[in-house]
């Protein structure tokens with residue numbers, strides 16, 4: 333189906349395209365004390381807690397802004413003065429957690445692994461053994477800059493054994509990859525209103541263990557980035573402390589209803605997997621090569637190398653795709669000569685098939701008929 337370039341499909345790792353019905357609920361003005369708005373807030377908070385199986389022991393706290401605001405609020409609220417955070421980084425979003433600590437003057441240690449390598453339980457063990465001051469461990473679940481999915485069980489097990497607070501950036505996975513609080517026993521997990529939840533961007537969420545939240549009173553040295561205070565407002569009056577982003581929250585509640593109607597996390601994962609499979613197969617058929625070994629790849633985004641062809645230009649590919657109604661994404665600086673295509677959001681396998689057609693046409697337009705035989709998929 334041809335697409336309109338003025339209403340492009342975003343095949344990017346965020347913002348992602350959202351359904352028309354989710355966008356439509358934003359057309360109404362709402363007073364913040366409105367009963368229906370409060371019901372939307374409650375629905376969203378309850379739904380998020382149920383997604384992680386955290387009923388009774390977790391609270392979902394919204395922070396207006398993007399997901400980075402939620403990550404910063406988690407660090408500001410849950411890491412006490414004198415605390416220290418061990419951060420695992422194998423990409424841009426791990427590095428951003430380090431930046432947050434630096435900006436806030438919070439002590440941190442960094443466990444760095446190569447871009448396509450998750451950290452092992454032994455590496456977490458060693459990092460904790462080397463520094464008794466560490467109180468918390470912050471990890472990125474899906475590292476969106478590469479698409480690598482860092483497994484959570486090993487670090488959760490190490491944190492449990494050493495009684496360290498586990499904090500998880502699941503901004504690019506929650507809603508599409510199962511995350512079970514009963515198994516992982518984390519203190520907090522963060523997500524975006526957009527990305528895999530498919531609401532519009534504008535609110536970051538932290539789902540926080542109630543005990544951890546209770547003991548965090550007075551920790552935050554920020555008026556706005558204080559999860560404890562935002563939570564107690566929500567609990568006592570059902571309201572945001574300051575003017576709520578009413579349209580964004582209403583759209584998020586609708587996105588939660590649509591997530592449930594689709595069949596929850598499992599069904600969404602299935603759809604993203606089919607998108608990813610179609611994308612990676614289609615690209616490989618054209619001769620493109622993926623960067624991340626399939627075994628570590630998450631089904632939300634794929635990274636491809638620039639083909640070794642004198643007439644290839646990413647700019648021309650981007651513009652050709654844009655004219656055909658698809659937005660793709662450059663790679664990250666650390667991965668020179670790569671580009672990314674996302675599979676998340678309100679995107680189906682048939683959208684991906686259309687995108688593959690558009691990509692083939694664009695390559696033709698560049699005068700590239702053949703890329704030659706595709707290299708085999710890199711081994712995990």
Ligand SMILES: *Cc1c(COP(=O)(O)O)cnc(C)c1O
Nearest residue numbers: 398399400425474476503504524
């Ligand atoms: C997108 C993303 C963020 C940051 O989210 P913003 O909404 O851009 O602030 C953080 N972590 C991960 C893993 C992400 O994918």
